[in-house]
Amino acid sequence: MKKTTVFQILLLALISVSLNAQEISPYILVDELDGSQEIVQEKVIKTLQNAGFEILGDYRPENNQTLKVIVYSRKDLQDITLKVKDRGALAAALKIGLKSDGPETKVSYLNPEYLFQAYLRDSYDTHKQGLKKIETDLKAAMNEIGDLNKGFGGAMSAEDLREYHYKMMMPYFTDPVELKEFDSFEQGVATIEKNLKTGKGETKLVYKLVFEDKKVAVFGIGYLDEEQGEKEFLPIIGEEHLSALPYEIILSGKSATMLHGRYRLALHWPELTMGTFMKIRSTPGDYKDTFKALCE
Numbered sequence: 140m141k142k143t144t145v146f147q148i149l150l151l152a153l154i155s156v157s158l159n160a161q162e163i164s165p166y167i168l169v170d171e172l173d174g175s176q177e178i179v180q181e182k183v184i185k186t187l188q189n190a191g192f193e194i195l196g197d198y199r200p201e202n203n204q205t206l207k208v209i210v211y212s213r214k215d216l217q218d219i220t221l222k223v224k225d226r227g228a229l230a231a232a233l234k235i236g237l238k239s240d241g242p243e244t245k246v247s248y249l250n251p252e253y254l255f256q257a258y259l260r261d262s263y264d265t266h267k268q269g270l271k272k273i274e275t276d277l278k279a280a281m282n283e284i285g286d287l288n289k290g291f292g293g294a295m296s297a298e299d300l301r302e303y304h305y306k307m308m309m310p311y312f313t314d315p316v317e318l319k320e321f322d323s324f325e326q327g328v329a330t331i332e333k334n335l336k337t338g339k340g341e342t343k344l345v346y347k348l349v350f351e352d353k354k355v356a357v358f359g360i361g362y363l364d365e366e367q368g369e370k371e372f373l374p375i376i377g378e379e380h381l382s383a384l385p386y387e388i389i390l391s392g393k394s395a396t397m398l399h400g401r402y403r404l405a406l407h408w409p410e411l412t413m414g415t416f417m418k419i420r421s422t423p424g425d426y427k428d429t430f431k432a433l434c435e
Contacts, residue, residue: 162294165253165409166236166380169246170285176207176237179244183235183284187211190280195232196346198361200384201370207237208384210346210359219269221353223262225313226389226396228355230258231348233277236382246284247291249382249407251277256300257312257406263297292380293409305405306413315396316427318388319434324354327390331358331433340429341368345385356390360430367425375418376408383407388430395434400426 172179184194187209195210210232220227235248251274255263263270281288295303304311321327328349335344341364349356361384362368369384383404388397397403400423405411 162296163250163253163256163300164290164292164294165250165407166247166290166292166382167250167281168287168289168291169248169281170287171240171243171245172285173243175242176205176239176244179246180207180209180237183209183237183246186280186283187235190276192233192277192280195348196344196359198343198345198385200361200378200381201368201373202363203370203378205239206378206381208345208381209235209237210385211235212348213273215269216273217348217350219266220259221350221355222266223259224391226315226391226398227259227262228348228350228357229387229389229398230254232346232357232359232387234382234384236380238378238381246281247379247382248277248281250290253295253300256297257303260301260312263301292377295409300406303402303406305401305411305416309405310399310402312398312402314399314402316399316430318395318397318427318431321390321393321395321434324351324356324390324392327393327395327434328356330435331356331388331390331395334433334435335360340364340432342429342433354392358388358390359385360388360433361385362426362429364425364429367421367429372419372422376404376411376415380408386426386430388433397426397430399423 192211192213197209200206212232217231220231238245343361345361346359
């Protein structure tokens with residue numbers, strides 16, 4: 140009896156380790172649907188709204204008519220992410236990608252758990268119940284859209300995501316790029332909004348989340364410069380990952396920052412080889428220069 144008990148304990152421990160080590164894909168392919176992108180988009184938006192999600196915005200990466208990103212959120216997600224002081228609000232906006240090939244439209248989405256583990260890190264455990272509810276509701280909604288729901292784009296364990304960096308000496312989540320220290324939160328919001336309104340640097344405001352009581356704002360920004368923006372780097376590293384976009388500026392108090400390109404791009408394209416990464420080696424710097432200009 141004693142041996143059986145010990146065996147059971149060991150078995151449970153092994154199962155627990157196995158579950159904890161399960162790898163998480165960055166993207167989920169929902170399905171490839173018949174019909175135009177407009178028809179599919181309408182169906183996706185309605186399904187998200189029926190699940191309690193709010194549509195924050197949409198745009199076409201690269202200005203490419205075959206690509207569309209839909210950004211969405213929900214109040215419970217915003218409430219949770221705002222509790223994570225170190226740029227947790229970056230995880231408040233989730234994304235769905237539509238890619239049209241002829242008469243069919245491919246629907247995929249950025250896996251919330253992948254993003255939560257990377258951006259919220261150990262705080263994921265603190266808010267696990269609420270975050271799992273969001274993940275479950277989204278999966279149920281996407282099951283109404285298509286039947287495939289298959290992970291793609293690589294995979295990592297939760298532990299690796301929380302400590303992610305591409306290579307030795309590369310930046311972590313906790314190594315952001317400092318863009319600007321404003322005199323006040325209000326000045327920061329007004330400056331960034333003004334520059335985005337004029338399309339400075341060939342940019343486009345896709346969505347914004349402004350939490351005045353918390354002095355936190357997130358701006359999702361399309362980078363449409365034909366020589367340095369999405370049109371330059373996205374076809375090289377993979378348009379299938381379009382729901383990685385848009386890139387963000389986060390304003391916390393008076394400080395505007397962005398995640399380092401060598402962290403954020405690598406995280407969202409985890410299968411990138413060093414050879415391919417070198418082909419877009421100027422992209423992190425291009426984003427930095429463009430986003431700094433948006434804060435001036």
